[in-house]
Amino acid sequence: MNNIKRINLKRICALLIIVLSVSIFNSCKQKAEPAAKAKSKFYYTCSMHPQIHEDHPGNCPICGMKLIKVELTGSGNSATEKITLTASQIQLAGITVDTVREENTGGEKLLTGTVATDESKAEEISARVAGRIQRLFVRSVGEKITIGQAVYSIYSEDLLSAEKEYLLARQQQKVLNNPDVDYEAMIKTVEHKLLLWGLNSAQIINLSSLSKTSATVTIYSKVNGTVSDIAIHEGDYVTEGMAILKTQGLANLWIEAQLYAGESGNYKENDMVNVSFPDLNGQVVKGKVEFVNPELSDESKVVLIRIAVPNTQGLIRPGMLAYISIGNGKQNAVAVPTSSILAGGKGNKVWIKNRDGSFSGRKVNTGAGNGGYVQVLSGISLGEIVVTSRAYLLESESIFKNGG
Structure with a gap:
């Protein structure tokens, strides 16, 4: 009789332990759900130092620039993840875009030049x-x-x-x-x-x-x-x-480079060229040959060539180094600027601007290219909008959110 009582007592104790465990588990689960829901949907980063991630506005601890707010959207699937920025955030971060089109990806002649002020826009x-x-x-x-x-x-x-x-x-x-x-x-x-x-x-x-x-x-x-x-x-x-003071217009600038006398015949006024800037992460802009000096330099026997480029965003500054790419072989193909390509261990990637204004990462297969443009074999189509500069900021946010 006593043995039966002991067995029943053990069964009751075991049942109580199971009920208590389930209760604790449900309680923890209920507390975890609000925490997941409370997960921040944005963070603040620096356009020059994307490794900075703060949960509140302020200034970059490295350079002192004002942090920009990055909003997170999407389901967490890296293939469909979207990043949404306001117009002011895009401008502050220096993100630029362009339409995917056919460009010459054939061989090009690369000249090294220097950004100078457009003296025709100078005033006194x-x-x-x-x-x-x-x-x-x-x-x-x-x-x-x-x-x-x-x-x-x-x-x-x-x-x-x-x-x-x-x-x-x-x-x-x-x-x-x-x-x-x-x-x-x-x-x-x-x-x-x-x-x-x-x-x-x-x-x-x-x-x-x-x-x-x-x-x-x-x-x-x-x-x-x-x-x-x-x-x-x-x-x-x-x-x-x-003279009281002098002013210069920076909305349009000159790129000045030098050619050997034997090369000057390959360039003529109004030719369109690609100009990239290493200080702006290889950003490419279209320039126009505005002047080819008909006279040789007395000492070095070189010819001055001058390229006019727009500077609507004010990112290009006098004194910057510039690379001028002039094609010497035509090979038109669907292409994106070289600065758009993010190379990684899992392949090449670009960032696309969607119709709703958000940005999405896209894996691409690339082909031949030159200093200005790279051929895209698959992954992107004509007419889509691709990020041409500061794409690494968007990639940084994606890695931060998805873990790479």
Whole structure:
């Protein structure tokens, strides 16, 4: 009888242990599910140092640049994984795209050049009238200025006299109203003089409404550009025509390279070429041959060639190294820029921009290529949009999320 009681007691204890274990397991499972759901759907990284991953906004601990937010979408399947960035994030990261099309992947001649400013876009702001510079509003080289921005203020006896002359002519027109005097012509003459000496129409209207001259006059910019040189300081006396500052336009730049005399016949003005920049991860842009010097250098007997390239994003800077690729053999094929290809142990890969604006990785088989373009045998089609620069940022996010 006692043995039966002992057996029943053991069975009850075992049953209680099983029930308790199941209860603990379910409890843990329920707690784990919210944790999985709470997993962050974004992180912050640096466009220059993609190895940085933070869960909050801030600055890069390496270079100090502002971190960009990367949003994660998708089911976790690396073949269908998508990365979504806002337009501002794309611009901040420097990600560029282009349409897949047929390009020449045949042999090319590669020239080494240097980025220079387009001198045809250079401007100079000079003194329109003699006087003393009271204040400079633009103080540093590299600063961008726009039309209508204050550049400097000046005290000028000539300018002050012209203002008084203008106010006197308007006063005489109101008070005397002599029919034998053409006051309107007098006023227009002085107005024209004030405009030539640097005032704008708004300043002349203000002078007329206040009927009061000013000891100093502010001169405003009539050009857009980036300051390349400042020739004067506050307190300097200037004469008419003296340079105040110089500006250069960076929206279009020149690539200058040198050719041996025997090679110059292979290039002519308006030829289209591919230009890549090693400092921009091999980014490729289209350039146009704008100038081939008809004269040889006296010392080295080489010919200067100049290529014009657009710089709409402002990433290309004067002084950068550039490689100019000019085809000497035609072999058109479906191709992508060399900078688009990410080589790895599992094969080559590119990043595609989808119709919804997200980005997806795509494995591709590549063929022959040159310094500018690589033939794509499979994995991508004509008309698709491929990432041409900073694709490694998207790859970094993919590796971080999927573990490679």
